[in-house]
Amino acid sequence: MFLRTEKSVKEFIQSYPIISTLVIINISIWILGLLPITFFDRLYDLGVGSHFDIQNGEYWRFLTPIFLHGGFTHMLFNSFSLILFGPALEQMLGRLKFILAYLGAGVLANIATFLLNPDLGFAHVGTSGAIYGLFGIYVFMVVFRKHLIDAQSAQIIVIIFIIGLIMTFIRPGINEYGHVLGFVSGFVIAPLLLTKARPFNPWKNPHSNGPKDIQFNPNRWKKKNFFQRLRLNPFFIFFIIVLIIFIVQNFF
Template sequence: MFRITEDFPTFIRRYPVTTLIVGICTILMIITTFMGGYNINTIAQLGGYDKQLINRGQIWRLLTYAFGHMSYAHFFLNMPFILIFSRPLERILGSIKFLLNYVYMSVFASIIIHFFSDYPIPLAGSSGPGYGLLGMYIFLVLKHRNKFPTYDKRFIITFTVMGFIMTFLIPGISISGHIGGFVGGILLSPFVFKKQKDLEFSISG
């Protein structure tokens, strides 16, 4: 389910939204490099979450933060995460619906950050929607466990547990963003996954 077997042209054709998300993040990483690297100014200039600026009307930052990152390590950690977990859901939902769900989870996570944290510097990263993807998988594993191979269920649960252990142990991580994305993915899932026959076909394919 999670193993990438397609060549590059086939991957782009099958998963255009996943490719677009990773492509935008990569372009912003390159632009950040030419602007002098990751720092408070470049993160803010490239659409990072900033509570004061949002309160002044720059509400687009509730979405654009999800395509930038805080460091090169942050970028290279998140991109495999997005590549692995986006593909099956884009295949199940279709590209347009998956894109809408990704936007929703990005905004949901940033709204939780906005109202439940006072992070002192601009924030950026795809972890919020990434944890939203994990929330969707957890919902599916709990409700449709018979449709997942054992190793896929084990992988999802293990990755989720390890992700939250890292969330609470590593300094500087936006706990509210991770929890917000995760909860947003769970809350969205009952409205998204209604056709069990299509779900079974897509997961097993």
């Protein structure tokens, strides 16, 4: 479910338009935030999940923090997580239900954070709550809908979720409420969204090169060097960039 079979960014965008749109929005808003324009700074301030402002009736702040990030690394890691774990759910749920799952988990996490955290000085941004909501849906599958997820993918989900949960509480500057409550929100709404869902099929998308496209390859036995193998997957390059930035910012 999490092994990408798309051979180009264009093919990925065509196969998963909702995921692609969300990632483009994340990147675009981050780029706009770099511009020395007061108007964009004001828009960013209006979107932050400020508990003080929510207390004063600005309820749109339950939604807008989902599209804002605290920096380049924050945006990049969340976007990469969306690219890695979102496609299977977009196909299984359908576009409308996936949007409801993503935004619903994010909004519910922000509402729960506001209700459970009485600190009016608290403010947050990031799509982590929505992404952990996707994890909540996957974990619900692992527990109650085993026919929708293969054993290997189930193990990956459980391991990554446990690691993510541990990192949530040991790394500074993380909205623990958003992560935990996002997961709970996704788990709670999962039974409603998974109605009529079918197991993920990597060849189902019309833009993917499935078995119908398999042809004899005269070079199939020819060994490829390391760099030729990496070139087959454009998302590997994206992952390497994220990894380098993370190492630089945390160890140098």
